[in-house]
Amino acid sequence: xxKVGFEPIRKKQLIEATLLSIGEHGLQGTTINTISRFSGMSxxxxxxxxGGKQGLIEATVRYLLDQLKxxxxxxxxxxxxxxxxxxxxxxxxxxxxIQQSDAATRTWLSFWAxxxxxxxxxxxxxxxxxxxxxxxxxxxxxxxxxxxAVDASKMTxxxxxxxxxxxxxxxxxxxxxxxxxxxxxxFINTLILQYGDL
Amino acid sequence: xxKVGFEPIRKKQLIEATLLSIGEHGLQGTTINTISRFSGMSxxxxxxxxGGKQGLIEATVRYLLDQLKxxxxxxxxxxxxxxxxxxxxxxxxxxxxIQQSDAATRTWLSFWAxxxxxxxxxxxxxxxxxxxxxxxxxxxxxxxxxxxAVDASKMTxxxxxxxxxxxxxxxxxxxxxxxxxxxxxxFINTLILQYGDL
Amino acid sequence: xxKVGFEPIRKKQLIEATLLSIGEHGLQGTTINTISRFSGMSxxxxxxxxGGKQGLIEATVRYLLDQLKxxxxxxxxxxxxxxxxxxxxxxxxxxxxIQQSDAATRTWLSFWAxxxxxxxxxxxxxxxxxxxxxxxxxxxxxxxxxxxAVDASKMTxxxxxxxxxxxxxxxxxxxxxxxxxxxxxxFINTLILQYGDL
Amino acid sequence: xxKVGFEPIRKKQLIEATLLSIGEHGLQGTTINTISRFSGMSxxxxxxxxGGKQGLIEATVRYLLDQLKxxxxxxxxxxxxxxxxxxxxxxxxxxxxIQQSDAATRTWLSFWAxxxxxxxxxxxxxxxxxxxxxxxxxxxxxxxxxxxAVDASKMTxxxxxxxxxxxxxxxxxxxxxxxxxxxxxxFINTLILQYGDL
DNA sequence: GATGAATGAGGCTTCATTCAT
DNA sequence: GATGAATGAAGCCTCATTCAT
Numbered sequence: 001x002x003k004v005g006f007e008p009i010r011k012k013q014l015i016e017a018t019l020l021s022i023g024e025h026g027l028q029g030t031t032i033n034t035i036s037r038f039s040g041m042s043x044x045x046x047x048x049x050x051g052g053k054q055g056l057i058e059a060t061v062r063y064l065l066d067q068l069k070x071x072x073x074x075x076x077x078x079x080x081x082x083x084x085x086x087x088x089x090x091x092x093x094x095x096x097x098i099q100q101s102d103a104a105t106r107t108w109l110s111f112w113a114x115x116x117x118x119x120x121x122x123x124x125x126x127x128x129x130x131x132x133x134x135x136x137x138x139x140x141x142x143x144x145x146x147x148x149a150v151d152a153s154k155m156t157x158x159x160x161x162x163x164x165x166x167x168x169x170x171x172x173x174x175x176x177x178x179x180x181x182x183x184x185x186x187f188i189n190t191l192i193l194q195y196g197d198l
Numbered sequence: 199x200x201k202v203g204f205e206p207i208r209k210k211q212l213i214e215a216t217l218l219s220i221g222e223h224g225l226q227g228t229t230i231n232t233i234s235r236f237s238g239m240s241x242x243x244x245x246x247x248x249g250g251k252q253g254l255i256e257a258t259v260r261y262l263l264d265q266l267k268x269x270x271x272x273x274x275x276x277x278x279x280x281x282x283x284x285x286x287x288x289x290x291x292x293x294x295x296i297q298q299s300d301a302a303t304r305t306w307l308s309f310w311a312x313x314x315x316x317x318x319x320x321x322x323x324x325x326x327x328x329x330x331x332x333x334x335x336x337x338x339x340x341x342x343x344x345x346x347a348v349d350a351s352k353m354t355x356x357x358x359x360x361x362x363x364x365x366x367x368x369x370x371x372x373x374x375x376x377x378x379x380x381x382x383x384x385f386i387n388t389l390i391l392q393y394g395d396l
Numbered sequence: 397x398x399k400v401g402f403e404p405i406r407k408k409q410l411i412e413a414t415l416l417s418i419g420e421h422g423l424q425g426t427t428i429n430t431i432s433r434f435s436g437m438s439x440x441x442x443x444x445x446x447g448g449k450q451g452l453i454e455a456t457v458r459y460l461l462d463q464l465k466x467x468x469x470x471x472x473x474x475x476x477x478x479x480x481x482x483x484x485x486x487x488x489x490x491x492x493x494i495q496q497s498d499a500a501t502r503t504w505l506s507f508w509a510x511x512x513x514x515x516x517x518x519x520x521x522x523x524x525x526x527x528x529x530x531x532x533x534x535x536x537x538x539x540x541x542x543x544x545a546v547d548a549s550k551m552t553x554x555x556x557x558x559x560x561x562x563x564x565x566x567x568x569x570x571x572x573x574x575x576x577x578x579x580x581x582x583f584i585n586t587l588i589l590q591y592g593d594l
Numbered sequence: 595x596x597k598v599g600f601e602p603i604r605k606k607q608l609i610e611a612t613l614l615s616i617g618e619h620g621l622q623g624t625t626i627n628t629i630s631r632f633s634g635m636s637x638x639x640x641x642x643x644x645g646g647k648q649g650l651i652e653a654t655v656r657y658l659l660d661q662l663k664x665x666x667x668x669x670x671x672x673x674x675x676x677x678x679x680x681x682x683x684x685x686x687x688x689x690x691x692i693q694q695s696d697a698a699t700r701t702w703l704s705f706w707a708x709x710x711x712x713x714x715x716x717x718x719x720x721x722x723x724x725x726x727x728x729x730x731x732x733x734x735x736x737x738x739x740x741x742x743a744v745d746a747s748k749m750t751x752x753x754x755x756x757x758x759x760x761x762x763x764x765x766x767x768x769x770x771x772x773x774x775x776x777x778x779x780x781f782i783n784t785l786i787l788q789y790g791d792l
Numbered sequence: 793g794a795t796g797a798a799t800g801a802g803g804c805t806t807c808a809t810t811c812a813t
Numbered sequence: 814g815a816t817g818a819a820t821g822a823a824g825c826c827t828c829a830t831t832c833a834t
Contacts, residue, residue: 006814026315028226032808042816044810053808106314112367113311116304117224125367155357155381162360169310169323183353190392204797230825240799245826402818422711424622428804438820443805502710508763509707512700513620521763551777555749558756565706565719579749586788600793626829636795638831647829 011049011059013039018060023103027057027110061111061124064104068097068128072135083142087156087188090135094160095181109168133157144195152191159184209247209257212237216258221301225255225308252318259309259322262302266295266326270333281340285354285386288333292358293379307366331355342393350389357382407445407455410435414456419499423453423506450516457507457520460500464493464524468531479538483552483584486531490556491577505564529553540591548587555580605643605653608633612654617697621651621704655705655718658698662691662722666729677736681750681782684729688754689775703762727751738789746785753778 017039021030032053036043050056075089097104115121136156140149163180215237219228230251234241248254270291274284295302313319334354338347361378413435417426428449432439446452468489472482493500511517532552536545559576611633615624626647630637644650669683691698709715730750734743757774 026312028312029315031806036817043808044816045814047809048815109311109314112363113307114224114226115367116307117227122367129364129367151381151384154378155385158360158364158378158381159353159357160360161363162356162358165310165359165363166327166356169313169320169327180352180356183349183356186349187353190388194388208797229823231823241825242799242827243797246798251825406818422708424708425711427802429802439804440806440820441818444819449804505707505710508759509703510620510622511763512703513623518763525760525763547777547780550774551753551781554756554760554774554777555753556756557759558752558754561706561755561759562723562752565709565716565723576748576752579745579752582745583749586784590784625827630796637829638795639793641830642794 007049010041010045012063014041014046014049014056015060015063017041018056019064019103019107022060022107022110027107027114057111057114058120058124060107061121064108064111065124065128068093069131071097083139084189084192086139087136088185090132090139091160091181091184091188094132094164095177095184105164105168109165129157132160140191143192144197148195152188152195156184156188156191159187205247208239208243211239212244212247212254213258213261215239216254217262217299217301217305220258220305220308221299225305225312255309255312256318256322258305259319262306262309263322263326266291267329269295281337282387282390284337285334286383288330288337289358289379289382289386292330292362293375293382303362303366307363327355330358338389341390342395346393350386350393354382354386354389357385403445406437406441410437410442410445410452411456411459413437414452415460415497415499415503418456418503418506419497423503423510453507453510454516454520456503457517460504460507461520461524464489465527467493479535480585480588482535483532484581486528486535487556487577487580487584490528490560491573491580501560501564505561525553528556536587539588540593544591548584548591552580552584552587555583601643604635604639606657608635608640608643608650609654609657611635612650613658613697613701616654616701616704621701621708651705651708652714652718654701655715658702658705659718659722662687663725665691677733678783678786680733681730682779684726684733685754685775685778685782688726688758689771689778699758699762703759723751726754734785737786738791742789746782746789750778750782750785753781 014035017035018030020038021034025034032043032046035046035056046053046056050059072090072093075093076086081089111121112125115125133153136153137149140152140156143149144152163184167177167180212233215233216228218236219232223232230241230244233244233254237243244251244254248257270288273287273291279287309319310323313323331351334351335347338350338354341347342350361382365375365378410431413431414426416434417430421430428439428442431442431452435441442449442452446455468486471485471489477485507517508521511521529549532549533545536548536552539545540548559580563573563576608629611629612624614632615628619628626637626640629640629650640647640650644653666684666687669687670680675683705715706719709719727747730747731743734746734750737743738746757778761771761774
């Protein structure tokens with residue numbers, strides 16, 4: 001009987017423990033030991049599976065990016081979605097992700113700050129940033145002239161990221177996610193009304 | 199001959215060195231030693247003037263906040279500014295600040311990430327965040343109904359912060375500050391056109 | 397094969413190294429590094445096992461106190477000891493302890509000096525000081541009226557501590573432990589002769 | 595007009611400040627800065643007058659020793675003192691010194707602990723220790739045979755030091771100085787009664 | 793003479809990594 | 814595969830000393 005690969009299970013447990021630790025202690029306050037405590041495993045296993053702390057951090061970012069991607073794909077997979085509906089879904093996917101876990105939200109910011117001085121994280125960040133932009137542009141292009149669509153996607157991406165940033169930095173109780181989501185959607189509709197006669 | 203107070207001079211030198219260090223190594227990579235190397239002074243002087251690394255970090259944040267505030271005050275001090283002109287100036291002040299120094303821009307993000315787990319920085323962040331919001335609201339209220347003004351200021355603040363965030367995370371060469379600034383201004387004008395019949 | 401707990405072994409090694417270091421360099425001159433050099437281990441191990449230097453110092457005091465207690469218990473455990481014999485044994489236990497190790501003797505004084513400004517050490521010192529007093533009183537009470545016994549134990553404790561202090565402060569070669577011990581015993585016998593008709 | 599020597603005045607002020615600092619912070623907790631704060635003078639002056647911290651510490655010990663010596667000389671200078679009266683006075687001088695200042699008492703212990711690893715302090719300690727012994731012996735010899743006098747002075751010195759040590763280590767409120775002094779005197783009288791038929 | 797700003801060595805602690813079991 | 818004891822580099826802070834004024 002082949003030993004089932006414990007590896008993917010262990011890896012996922014360690015990534016989840018990393019998210020818990022960063023949510024509680026911040027990225028700076030997260031050490032090999034806090035992670036191993038959250039995971040219930042030994043500290044040595046981290047080097048064993050990820051080659052070191054840095055490797056685990058990067059794997060954790062990839063994990064979050066994949067989740068975001070999956071959320072979006074799931075929403076967009078529904079048949080017969082108009083470009084306008086798709087834009088709403090993109091907004092929803094981003095805000096759903098924010099609301100899912102306060103810890104994860106705060107974690108993103110830690111990662112991006114770190115990304116400024118870490119090429120590997122920077123690469124991941126760039127991919128993520130571009131994906132939002134191109135997703136938006138893809139739909140906008142179906143609703144308005146190209147140059148308007150380019151500007152619209154830039155403004156929309158900025159607004160989504162801005163609301164996200166402000167929520168990450170505020171007491172979670174102080175932010176009204178639903179309102180932020182509505183304002184974003186409202187903005188998109190305004191843009192479509194304004195330029196959307198194609 | 200008045201004995202010039204060396205204290206403010208030294209403090210400013212150390213704060214500038216801190217900005218240089220964070221710009222180059224990031225907040226995490228910035229140590230007592232990197233700062234003292236940039237400042238050309240000894241490591242002990244930091245504790246002497248700021249009571250420790252933490253004190254210097256906080257002083258540096260206050261320094262940046264004061265700069266931003268001063269930039270804005272200077273712009274707004276001009277007589278006969280219409281609400282619309284003031285809104286443009288708020289945008290300009292924020293983007294001027296961003297462009298002034300790549301190091302400073304990147305530094306902000308480091309600070310805000312740290313603020314999530316540092317009450318003192320969090321307080322400063324909150325003040326800064328609220329100031330932008332209330333400045334915007336103050337002018338919007340003169341142009342449109344109150345509830346519209348509230349929403350407009352939230353969206354505008356988010357867009358400004360979003361563009362700022364995206365610029366901090368990108369290679370400086372890749373971001374077109376002027377375009378971002380123009381898009382923000384365009385957005386504001388759109389809002390005014392839309393709701394601004396008061 | 398039972399996994400032998402290395403913890404108690406390492407802890408004892410570190411405590412012994414601490415005694416050696418204090419004996420040679422004094423408490424002030426004892427650092428994490430002198431201790432780790434004496435123990436042949438790394439400096440990090442101290443925080444690992446004792447949480448820090450302070451913890452190791454306190455554990456070392458407790459170790460010495462336990463040794464003194466054990467020496468006394470062993471002597472007093474012998475059956476059929478008269479109160480007078482017990483008093484002699486108390487004296488012997490204290491002087492045995494002194495003679496055992498020059499380093500330990502000197503160490504005590506360092507500890508007590510530190511105890512004046514360290515609540516945890518002060519607590520240990522108070523326990524030790526009271527124990528000698530109450531041990532003496534317990535036996536004296538069987539030989540003389542209560543108020544005489546109280547005074548006798550105070551004087552005896554003072555004399556023992558005084559001889560101990562003087563020996564700690566002298567070149568070890570200059571002090572005649574046996575003579576000090578004899579003088580203490582002689583003093584006790586005198587007291588018993590004087591008041592001991594109960 | 596010759597400038598009056600400020601030197602002795604400054605020196606005394608610094609020594610007094612040293613005693614205050616050690617009383618409050620302990621010898622370990624006493625730094626150049628705590629002393630200069632207590633003295634109201636600059637930190638640099640210490641090196642100027644005493645060559646360094648070590649020099650000031652030693653001067654402070656000499657100051658205390660001189661005070662003790664002076665107290666004793668003053669008491670003994672009275673004409674027509676019998677040997678027995680002189681012994682009482684020696685006890686009184688020692689306990690007067692203790693009671694004078696809680697800070698000074700605690701200071702002594704710090705010094706003696708340090709003396710174990712500081713040749714200069716050790717020398718001073720030895721002188722002080724021998725002086726008490728020889729003062730006692732001088733008087734005892736007039737009251738009893740030489741060998742008895744030698745033993746008597748050793749025991750008396752030990753008892754005085756022992757009570758002093760116990761008082762230094764206790765909460766000042768817990769120690770009854772008067773009782774300790776009486777017990778010492780009582781002990782001396784007993785010795786004289788016992789052997790004093792010369 | 794007197795100051796106190798500035799230095800920098802050295803202390804304690806933290807923590808990612810290694811490796812014998 | 815998995816552990817966690819042990820290492821030691823590096824960080825921050827303290828503080829005696831120096832020296833220009």
